[in-house]
Amino acid sequence: MAMTKPHWQAEKEEIIKQGDNYHIKPRGLNIVWGNDERYWKIPAKRTEDPAEPPAELVQVSWLEVTGSVDELKPGKGYDLTFEVGLAGDAFGWKDIQVFLMAKVGKKGRYKWTRVKLDQDRNNERVTIPDNQKLSIDVPADTRDTTLHFGLYEVWSGKWKGGLKIYNAKVTATA
Known part of the structure; x- marks a missing residue:
């Protein structure tokens, strides 16, 4: 049996740039334990189908989903969001907070x-954060304009499952 790496590595072609905005499909994200079907179900590539199947969390105690986008415009601001949902049989999310982080x-x-x-x-698609934005400003004098971001829950040690990740978006602000 060939040994594979346990973590899903982002596929750059799954990051869609539209003007100054980015749409990151599930296969365009790095997912810790994402290459192990005991923990995650990663959707198959679908080039023709506009409906995006989500990456589905089976169970983990360490949630770490990260990504990056290149060539942000210096002096411009961007908002980061994830579109997610919880399956009907989701578990482990009571009293748990998920962190969105970006730099x-x-x-x-x-x-x-x-x-x-x-x-x-459950079974609803929601955008997080929903009541406040995670806004990131790109300094006008910066040379490294890559945005590094992630969705994390690594502190509770609790097992959780049923999370669906449909996409992440990096949207330029006006």
């Missing part, structure tokens, strides 16, 4: 916000 450049400082996933809204 510009390898040496940048992270900005972050906490999000609570509502298990009463």
